[in-house]
Amino acid sequence: MSREVILGDIREIMADVFDMDVDDVVVTPDTTADDIEEWDSLSHIRLIVAVERRFKVKFTNAEIERLRRVGDLVALVEAKQPA
Amino acid sequence: MLKSLSWLRPAPGDFRDQARALRSEMRGGRGDDLGMRLYALANHALDENQLVSLARLAAGACDAGAAPAPFSAVKLGVFGDGTLSLIAPAIAGTALRHRLAVDTFVGEFNRAALDALDPSGPVRSAGLDMALIVSDARVLGLDRPAASRAAADETVERAFGQVRRTVEGLRPSIGSAILVQTVAAPLEPLFGSYDRIEPGSPLSMTAAFNRRVADWAADGGVVLVDVAHLAECVGLEAWDDPGQWHAAKLGFAPSLLPVYADVVARAMAAVRGLSRKCLVLDLDNTLWGGVVGDDGLGGIVIGQGSATGEAHLAVQRMALALRARGVVLAVCSKNEEAAARAPFREHPDMLLREDHIAVFQANWTDKAANLRAIAETLNIGVDALVLLDDNPAERMQVRSELPLVGVPELPDDPALFPRMLAAAGYFEAVSVSKEDRARAEMYQANARRAAALSASADVGAYLASLEMACAIGPVSEMTRARVAQLVNKSNQFNLTTRRWSEGELAAAIRDPARHVAQVRLVDRFGDNGVIAVLIADKGPDAWAIDTWLMSCRVLGRRVEEACLAHLAGAARAAGARALIGRYIPSPRNAIVKDHYRNLGFALEDESGGATTWRLDLDRFVAPALEMTVADGFLAPENAAA
Numbered sequence: 001m002s003r004e005v006i007l008g009d010i011r012e013i014m015a016d017v018f019d020m021d022v023d024d025v026v027v028t029p030d031t032t033a034d035d036i037e038e039w040d041s042l043s044h045i046r047l048i049v050a051v052e053r054r055f056k057v058k059f060t061n062a063e064i065e066r067l068r069r070v071g072d073l074v075a076l077v078e079a080k081q082p083a
Numbered sequence: 084m085l086k087s088l089s090w091l092r093p094a095p096g097d098f099r100d101q102a103r104a105l106r107s108e109m110r111g112g113r114g115d116d117l118g119m120r121l122y123a124l125a126n127h128a129l130d131e132n133q134l135v136s137l138a139r140l141a142a143g144a145c146d147a148g149a150a151p152a153p154f155s156a157v158k159l160g161v162f163g164d165g166t167l168s169l170i171a172p173a174i175a176g177t178a179l180r181h182r183l184a185v186d187t188f189v190g191e192f193n194r195a196a197l198d199a200l201d202p203s204g205p206v207r208s209a210g211l212d213m214a215l216i217v218s219d220a221r222v223l224g225l226d227r228p229a230a231s232r233a234a235a236d237e238t239v240e241r242a243f244g245q246v247r248r249t250v251e252g253l254r255p256s257i258g259s260a261i262l263v264q265t266v267a268a269p270l271e272p273l274f275g276s277y278d279r280i281e282p283g284s285p286l287s288m289t290a291a292f293n294r295r296v297a298d299w300a301a302d303g304g305v306v307l308v309d310v311a312h313l314a315e316c317v318g319l320e321a322w323d324d325p326g327q328w329h330a331a332k333l334g335f336a337p338s339l340l341p342v343y344a345d346v347v348a349r350a351m352a353a354v355r356g357l358s359r360k361c362l363v364l365d366l367d368n369t370l371w372g373g374v375v376g377d378d379g380l381g382g383i384v385i386g387q388g389s390a391t392g393e394a395h396l397a398v399q400r401m402a403l404a405l406r407a408r409g410v411v412l413a414v415c416s417k418n419e420e421a422a423a424r425a426p427f428r429e430h431p432d433m434l435l436r437e438d439h440i441a442v443f444q445a446n447w448t449d450k451a452a453n454l455r456a457i458a459e460t461l462n463i464g465v466d467a468l469v470l471l472d473d474n475p476a477e478r479m480q481v482r483s484e485l486p487l488v489g490v491p492e493l494p495d496d497p498a499l500f501p502r503m504l505a506a507a508g509y510f511e512a513v514s515v516s517k518e519d520r521a522r523a524e525m526y527q528a529n530a531r532r533a534a535a536l537s538a539s540a541d542v543g544a545y546l547a548s549l550e551m552a553c554a555i556g557p558v559s560e561m562t563r564a565r566v567a568q569l570v571n572k573s574n575q576f577n578l579t580t581r582r583w584s585e586g587e588l589a590a591a592i593r594d595p596a597r598h599v600a601q602v603r604l605v606d607r608f609g610d611n612g613v614i615a616v617l618i619a620d621k622g623p624d625a626w627a628i629d630t631w632l633m634s635c636r637v638l639g640r641r642v643e644e645a646c647l648a649h650l651a652g653a654a655r656a657a658g659a660r661a662l663i664g665r666y667i668p669s670p671r672n673a674i675v676k677d678h679y680r681n682l683g684f685a686l687e688d689e690s691g692g693a694t695t696w697r698l699d700l701d702r703f704v705a706p707a708l709e710m711t712v713a714d715g716f717l718a719p720e721n722a723a724a
Contacts (some may be wrong), residue, residue: 014341016099016132016133018137019132019135019139023101042166042169045169045327045330045331045333045337046131046132046135046169046337047335049131049337050130050132053338060326061326061329064330
């Protein structure tokens with residue numbers, strides 16, 4: 001699965017989690033929680049759970065704590081994909 | 084099955100668009116069918132994010148505390164340690180499925196008791212109807228081993244005391260019920276199998292704590308949400324997510340929020356009397372394998388000796404168990420009636436017999452029409468029905484025609500039918516009385532009465548033929564629980580919808596300034612049990628009727644006239660000259676809008692739909708009724724027990 005495909009899927013998930021229109025908000029690898037009003041510590045938990053479910057992966061707290069931008073999340077998902 | 088909410092249809096692919104469309108319509112003024120569309124959307128297996136969207140929609144749909152049909156509004160306080168802000172919206176989104184529009188207030192565990200005692204505090208002024216106390220073994224200190232039996236007892240007592248103090252502190256702020264949870268057992272063993280023996284192990288201490296909570300709930304002090312059992316059903320390994328606990332103090336895996344919220348919401352719905360009452364069974368390939376019309380009596384698969392036959396037998400066994408606890412059974416099948424009835428009469432392996440079925444609808448009319456007929460015969464709403472049907476097309480037809488009927492999805496394998504029905508939790512109860520257990524019999528007698536009415540020419544003759552005996556008397560210790568249940572469940576024939584907890588009721592019974600009466604009715608078809616409750620404030624000049632409610636089972640039987648004659652007699656004997664009645668409209672009690680007018684009261688006052696009525700006792704003459712009336716207040720030694 002390419003980074004673009006993963007990013008596209010994560011964008012869809014974010015639209016669900018943050019209850020926003022996909023076309024309204026531009027999500028790039030550089031997007032951070034500061035860019036999206038609805039993205040707080042609580043919705044972050046829901047985001048991670050939704051991403052784990054979609055890609056059938058499981059993150060550790062240490063991995064989650066290291067995330068800064070959407071691109072980090074994409075890279076993490078990519079790293080956990082079966083070879 | 085349970086954790087994926089498999090009894091519900093999968094979430095629609097365009098959920099986000101549907102939610103968005105509803106929201107923009109809501110902004111542009113409420114459409115009439117908005118409530119029903121919201122309800123339809125809620126009746127899917129939604130994930131925790133979709134539930135949050137729905138919770139927002141629900142908040143937008145409520146106008147100044149009033150919820151659109153088919154919802155009733157509940158203000159719920161959620162108290163506990165940890166991440167309640169994830170739990171609260173999941174409950175609000177889920178509760179729509181159970182016809183509750185929930186507005187949540189999130190409090191803090193240890194502060195809750197303190198805040199609640201403060202008359203000007205936020206909890207007191209929040210106007211809460213219900214409260215949920217979210218507990219966790221780790222918060223309560225039950226996860227750390229105790230060194231001795233005495234230390235274990237003390238730990239359990241301390242944990243229980245912590246929950247109870249919070250509940251007692253909250254009680255003055257809560258209008259209706261307080262829900263408390265059992266806690267899931269810690270997963271990691273201390274010794275291994277020996278944990279079950281060792282009183283100081285976390286496993287033994289959580290079990291002891293859960294027992295204490297259950298005993299408390301059995302006394303009626305609180306409503307129980309059995310999280311421990313839920314956790315076991317979904318599997319403790321799936322339930323417990325230590326990472327989430329460390330990071331967010333969420334007591335269980337976030338992906339299980341939907342099923343947790345459903346279990347909480349069904350208890351809340353049960354408190355509001357919204358649980359289902361009747362299980363309607365399809366026949367072919369549901370109660371037995373095969374099609375009786377095609378395969379014949381000998382060709383259907385039922386009973387021992389075949390895995391399929393035993394699976395269908397298990398469905399019947401479950402139906403019988405539900406019937407024994409008060410759920411009414413009915414049949415709805417596309418069949419020739421004679422062919423459909425034959426297995427019930429003649430097949431030796433059938434567990435279900437015609438006697439168990441209150442209404443039997445076997446014909447070629449569509450199922451929605453038959454379900455309507457069943458509800459009408461039993462004198463209950465279609466919203467009290469659950470249809471168990473293996474045929475997806477029939478399920479779809481019923482859902483689209485009668486969206487308020489509970490229609491679980493069923494897997495292909497009949498061996499899983501009972502589990503699916505149980506997982507859906509349609510028949511949740513918060514208490515069980517003797518009357519509950521006899522209810523199936525009573526509804527069945529009702530169905531026979533309805534048949535008698537259609538066979539009898541005029542109503543007076545019909546009523547006389549019922550040979551009714553009405554007993555009006557004080558509420559006793561033995562009947563207090565049933566009376567409280569009736570007071571808190573009756574919505575339609577209820578003049579003020581004033582709720583009384585069992586404790587308040589006990590106080591009212593002792594209060595010499597109050598008159599509290601229960602009414603029982605027996606007829607030739609059976610004992611209807613306690614079917615009406617009257618509570619009046621005894622003023623020196625006039626008695627004000629605070630609470631007057633009646634079970635809809637006995638509508639049209641002139642029981643209300645017997646009640647009035649009793650009240651008039653008692654008030655007159657106490658020296659009062661008038662009765663004052665009040666009607667307070669609710670979404671469900673329009674049926675009694677003209678109750679007092681019909682009984683000869685004069686309108687005194689009207690404001691905002693609520694009306695006040697007066698009856699001068701010197702002008703009142705008790706009518707002749709088609710029943711015998713025994714008044715236990717006149718002869719206390721004959722008080723109705």
